[in-house]
Amino acid sequence: MLHTSLYCRSFPSPSHLRSLVLSSRLFPSVAVRTSPTLSLRRSRANRSIAMAATEDNRIKRIASSIRVIPDWPKPGVMFQDITTLLLDPLAFKDSIDLFVERYKDKGITVVAGVEARGFIFGPPIALAIGAKFVPMRKPNKLPGEVISEEYSLEYGTDVMEMHVGAVQSGDRVLVIDDLIATGGTLCAAIRLLERVGAEVVESACVIELPELKGRERLGDRPLFVLIKAKGV
Structure with a gap:
């Protein structure tokens, strides 16, 4: 020696x-010898960088797959059409994967899909995270006994319903829709779920139209979106 x-x-x-x-x-x-701690830190940093880059690419792919239709359904509206997203299997998978990655370890027991486009994104998310899917529907669409919540719209009022017993007190719920504009529909869904004693962990949408201030209407209720876009 x-x-x-x-x-x-x-x-x-x-x-x-x-x-x-x-x-x-x-x-x-x-x-x-390389320090095991240093190697672990480098590995974690590299993994985080790779994940961030991957997520960024997925968001770009989703955004580019959504078609914008001016002046529909009325003049001045920039309609965000997700049907073109659904025509792109990779972009559609990206959107589902991003939601699943966010919610898979949060103890979600119910994914509540808001009619109608919440029915598109909700079921695959529910299956992937091992939760049940509950449709939240417009009036007179559900055959069994329902609980209802009325909410205001720009031009009047509407009603949201779900089956009695579909969601239990203590359930941890993710509310899913394709888009948040003024936030009236999501607020009604949340109130309906809270009335039966459920905990709404978060609301999630593919698209947010920030200028319509729907997030403000939700107050302190958490909201997660993939893309922020212009709607007017």
């Missing part, structure tokens, strides 16, 4: 030290 230590000191230059390390078979006491 003494001989090896003295031998190391006799080669101060980096090139000689490198040669010595490469010859570690002759001098087994000389070793260069």
